[in-house]
Amino acid sequence: MNGVHDMGGMQDMGPVQREENEPVFHERWEGRVYGLVNLMFAWRKWNLDATRYEQEIIPPAEYLRMSYYEKWLASLTGLLVKSGLVTRAEIESGAPAAGSPKATPPVTAESVPAMIARGNPVSRDVPAAARFKAGQHVRARNINPTGHTRLPRYARGKLGTVERDHGVFVFPDTNAHFQGEKPQHLYSVRFAARELWGEQAAPRDAVYVNLWDDHLEPA
Amino acid sequence: MKTSRRDFIANAGAAAAAMHDLAHAQEPDHEHEHSLVPSDPALRVKSLESLLVEKGLVDPAALDALIDTYEHKIGPRNGAQVVARAWVDPAFKKRLLANGTATIGELGFGGRGGDYLVVVENTPKVHNLIVCTLCSCYPWAVLGLPPVWYKSAAYRSRAVIDPRGVLREFGLDLPQDVEIRVHDSTAELRYLVLPERPAGSEKLSEDELAALVTRDAMIGVANVPLPPGVRP
Numbered sequence: 209m210n211g212v213h214d215m216g217g218m219q220d221m222g223p224v225q226r227e228e229n230e231p232v233f234h235e236r237w238e239g240r241v242y243g244l245v246n247l248m249f250a251w252r253k254w255n256l257d258a259t260r261y262e263q264e265i266i267p268p269a270e271y272l273r274m275s276y277y278e279k280w281l282a283s284l285t286g287l288l289v290k291s292g293l294v295t296r297a298e299i300e301s302g303a304p305a306a307g308s309p310k311a312t313p314p315v316t317a318e319s320v321p322a323m324i325a326r327g328n329p330v331s332r333d334v335p336a337a338a339r340f341k342a343g344q345h346v347r348a349r350n351i352n353p354t355g356h357t358r359l360p361r362y363a364r365g366k367l368g369t370v371e372r373d374h375g376v377f378v379f380p381d382t383n384a385h386f387q388g389e390k391p392q393h394l395y396s397v398r399f400a401a402r403e404l405w406g407e408q409a410a411p412r413d414a415v416y417v418n419l420w421d422d423h424l425e426p427a
Numbered sequence: 428m429k430t431s432r433r434d435f436i437a438n439a440g441a442a443a444a445a446m447h448d449l450a451h452a453q454e455p456d457h458e459h460e461h462s463l464v465p466s467d468p469a470l471r472v473k474s475l476e477s478l479l480v481e482k483g484l485v486d487p488a489a490l491d492a493l494i495d496t497y498e499h500k501i502g503p504r505n506g507a508q509v510v511a512r513a514w515v516d517p518a519f520k521k522r523l524l525a526n527g528t529a530t531i532g533e534l535g536f537g538g539r540g541g542d543y544l545v546v547v548e549n550t551p552k553v554h555n556l557i558v559c560t561l562c563s564c565y566p567w568a569v570l571g572l573p574p575v576w577y578k579s580a581a582y583r584s585r586a587v588i589d590p591r592g593v594l595r596e597f598g599l600d601l602p603q604d605v606e607i608r609v610h611d612s613t614a615e616l617r618y619l620v621l622p623e624r625p626a627g628s629e630k631l632s633e634d635e636l637a638a639l640v641t642r643d644a645m646i647g648v649a650n651v652p653l654p655p656g657v658r659p
Contacts (some may be wrong), residue, residue, distance in 0.1 A: 216560030216611065218584035224596055226576050232498045237472040239494040240469060242572070244476060246493055246539075247485050256615070260562050276563065276578045278468050285475065293484060302474035304482045317492040324496065327538035327568075330615050358613045360560055369606075374543070374616065387547035394614055396545075401607075407586055412606040415587050418614035 209354055210361060212268040217362040219403070234355045238277040245284050246323075249315045253291040256328060256386035261356040262286045292340055330378040332391035339393065339421045346397060347427040348419060356384035359423040363415075368397040368425050370414060379420050392421040430601045448524065481497040483552055502571035503582055503642035506538045509546075510568060510645065512636035527619065531569060541568020541617055548621045549647070554605050555620045556594070556647035558586035558614040566617035570642055577646065587611060620647040627657030 215221070230236050231240040245259070262283035266274065274282070275380055288294045292309040298305055315323050351357070372395065375386045379390040401409035471557040471653060509531055513520040523530040527544035533539060537544070544566060547555040557564065560583050565573040576582055585593050590607045594600070601607065610618045622644040631654060643649035653659060 215580055215584040216558075218580075219588070221580040221584045224576050224579065224581045224585070224593060226597075230574050232572055233494075234467065237469040239498065240472050240476055240490065241468075242497065243490040243493045244472075244479060247489055248479070261610075263562065272580065275468075276575070281468060281472060281475075286554070289550050294478065294482065298478055298482075299475065302478050304478065310481075313483060313486035314488065315489045316486050317488035320489055320492040320496060321466065323494075323539070324501075325538040326541040327540075328615075331543065335479070346472055347581055358561065360611065360613065362560075374614075376580075377614065380614075394616075398608075401609075404483040409588075410591060410607065411606070413609070414606070415588065415609045415611060417611045418616055422612075423611060 209264055209357065210352055211264050212271050213264045214361050226254075228362075233277075239279045241281050241284070242375050244278050244358065248284060248288065248293070249312070250323060251291075252294065253293060253387075254287050255332070255378075255383055257356060257378075257380040258287065258386065259265050262382070264356065274299060280355060281341075298410050298421040302400070314385045330375075331335055332376050332389065334376060336376045336421075338373055340370045340373070340395060340424060342372055344368050345427040346424045348397070348399075349423055349425055351423075353381065356382070357381045357423075359419060360417065362404055363397075363417050363419070366399050368399040368403070368417075370424075371380075371395050371398045372397040374418070377420070379422060394418055394420050395424070399426070430526075437498035455462075466538045473554070497567075497572055501567065503569075503640075503645065504637070504644070505534075505568035506566070506645045507640035508534055508653040509536070509619065510621055510640045510651075511633045513546075513621055514628075514636055515633050519632050521630070522622075523621070531619075536568050538568055541566050543614075543616045544569065544619060546619050546621050547608065547618050549623050549650075551623070552605060554594075554601055554607050554647065555618075556586060556590050556607060557612065557618045557620060558583060559633050560584070560587055560611060561611075561613060564615075564617065568617070570645060594648060597643065601651060620645050622651045625651045625653045625657070626659070628654050 242380060246298055249406065263279045266279060285299060289296050347367050348359060348363045348365060374394045376391045377394040379392055382388050384389045396416050399415050401413035401415060402411060404415060431515050480487050487497040523546050531544050549555055563573055563578040565577060587609050590609050591601060611616060639651055639654060641649060644651045649653060
């Protein structure tokens with residue numbers, strides 16, 4: 209989706225504002241949201257790509273206004289309802305519906321370190337022929353899907369060089385919509401800064417983007 | 428879908444406003460000690476947390492443990508150990524650049540937010556910079572959770588089109604003959620910059636070197652400062 213989340217190359221967003229000795233969380237609720245998102249993920253009712261898409265469909269003006277953890281909260285709330293884990297009425301009331309069964313949480317305090325260590329592997333040990341190889345010239349496809357994609361707008365239609373084949377990974381563009389993992393090769397593709405931005409870019413600079421087979425065509 | 432989502436956000440806002448009135452009536456001052464403006468997300472999160480705990484979907488002790496882990500245990504000191512080891516151990520550095528995930532795993536780091544770690548090396552001729560233009564992907568396993576600026580529209584938008592301008596704002600003015608490589612984290616690969624070892628650090632121990640390494644240097648927006656007492 210050509211949404212406001214796809215920010216690479218936009219201008220006039222102001223200076224990068226740094227904060228000295230920044231805390232991990234600025235307010236208590238931010239840590240709670242972070243924790244809830246991670247613990248609810250353990251129910252395996254959705255995937256990381258779906259959590260990203262759920263943020264991308266926040267209306268653009270809201271997206272720009274909201275803080276990072278407000279977006280996480282919106283994404284979590286949306287997925288909780290869509291997955292059926294909670295109802296909209298329960299979110300609004302803040303209490304379980306009368307007579308609803310009580311579940312057993314999949315993660316306890318003792319199993320938090322194991323959950324973190326396990327991570328979320330998205331490489332797949334399945335045979336999939338690589339369409340491209342390191343050193344090959346490629347063009348990022350000119351696609352404008354209305355759903356989730358990890359091919360940023362600024363790279364579409366641009367010429368690049370495959371720098372490295374990372375192996376077979378879940379394809380986010382389908383996985384985000386629960387349309388299958390469609391495992392395929394993932395690459396680092398090098399784009400010269402001048403190919404992306406023209407003469408204003410420094411001649412030697414480059415941007416490396418991770419792209420999948422379905423994002424690329426031979427050049 | 429978008430219309431219903433807007434309605435949903437509006438409804439959630441109304442519910443939060445009602446909650447706020449309730450909280451205000453029942454707990455006169457507690458929520459208002461730090462700010463005169465009621466913090467809307469704080470109330471919504473409080474309500475959501477209690478719902479998820481009530482439904483048995485979340486264990487509150489697990490929530491506390493997870494938050495504590497990222498506030499106190501997983502942070503840029505992890506990455507600094509990786510960098511210092513690479514500076515003193517050439518064989519480790521070689522493995523690190525060839526296979527970041529397995530080699531960083533030797534130090535016990537990895538997993539969530541670091542399933543696939545790629546280490547990119549700064550040299551006198553190449554400078555690497557990490558960004559995530561589409562969201563805010565960041566190598567949690569070695570750097571902890573990202574600072575606000577890394578997640579900001581300003582950084583996400585400009586790092587790819589104007590890396591030199593961004594670096595100048597961070598105090599790093601790189602000559603034209605240094606090649607800047609910006610890595611946009613569009614997959615689950617997470618990048619860690621191996622910064623250049625600063626001059627004058629030859630006699631420092633691995634622990635002393637690790638203490639010099641900053642988070643910003645491992646994102647690529649800064650170089651590692653010279654050791655105390657060393658002049659350029």
